[in-house]
Amino acid sequence: MGNIVIYISITMLILTLLAGLIRFVKGPSIVDRVVGFDSMTITSLVMIGVIAYLSNRAIYLDVAVVYGLLSFLGVIIVAKYIQGGL
Amino acid sequence: MEIIGQIFLLIGSFSLMTAAVGLLRMPDVYNRVQTGTKASTLGAIMSFIGLAFMTYENWGEVNWVGRFLVLVIFILITNPVSSHVLMRAAYAMKIPLSKLTVVDKLKEDINNKVLEEPKDE
Amino acid sequence: MKTKNIFISFLVLLIGWFLLTWTLDMKSVLIGIGLTGMLAILFCGSCTIFSEIKLTPKAFAYTFIYLIVFMGELVKANIDVTRRVLSPSLPINPGIVKVETRLKSKMARLILANSITLTPGTFTLEVHDDAFYIHWIDVKHAEEAQATEDLVRKFEKILEEMYG
Structure with missing residues (x-):
């Protein structure tokens, strides 16, 4: 029972990643690409959480924390660059 | 306990998926930011809460709850900031709003010289 | 007003420390208090945004x-x-x-x-x-x-x- 739920949610997460990737490749403007990338990042944070649960290692969550921090900085810097402030 | 966690995880990943559908279907950048990055906030938070419930057997030995809490608080603080900055950048780039848009008070006020255009400070 | 800024940022940082370490071991708690206190004193004397919080x-x-x-x-x-x-x-x-x-x-x-x-x-x-x-x-x-x-x-x- 437990495993089925995990598999279903992993499938949904992979679909989400794919949608983000499509938006990332297709997006007409640069902001669209950044939005797709941001969505992919959040999905992969959840994915790292699921993997940490499956392999039973809490230490993987530290990776998620640092990854979230870096992606936040990345989005801010790209937006700043678009506005011409960098 | 385990069941509660699984329900939360399912709701969370479903919410993430609807965010992705919105990301694909919406007509312009602003609506994409609306659905794409913010519906996913609740999805991520729900999933983390669910995962935290699912690991309840090991709460005593290993630090699961604290790390999940840090992640949740972190997402709650950073996500609105980053999406706001993105949207402002899109508006400063003058990406047109979609045809469905009914009203744009910001543009009216810029034209009436109530305030100057948003740009870098 | 400056002490209040420092105190609130110290509290926030200390909560973060406890969430990340998740232990009440004496040594760890002392290191945490020392580090967060130092950071708050060094950098948050002018965090005026905290001074509006009411502690009632x-x-x-x-x-x-x-x-x-x-x-x-x-x-x-x-x-x-x-x-x-x-x-x-x-x-x-x-x-x-x-x-x-x-x-x-x-x-x-x-x-x-x-x-x-x-x-x-x-x-x-x-x-x-x-x-x-x-x-x-x-x-x-x-x-x-x-x-x-x-x-x-x-x-x-x-x-x-x-x-x-």
């Missing part, structure tokens, strides 16, 4: 109420947006409306703007003096007074109690 029981109670109200709004708005996204005809009606806020304190405005942004369907695009320009996915009222009533009041009432 009433403020704490209202913070709690605010969290509950906010979570309720978040879930409600999420269900609404999910319905819009999944329905085949895509019933959206976007636009940018202008609302006014009565709040004066910086921290309260920050929380208000972030709450509006986090609730799906509404989005703070620009802040100018007392006016917030909000991108709304389903514009019900384009006039300022009605939109303010709809979007801002429910959060503002509680925030006024919290920050005065």
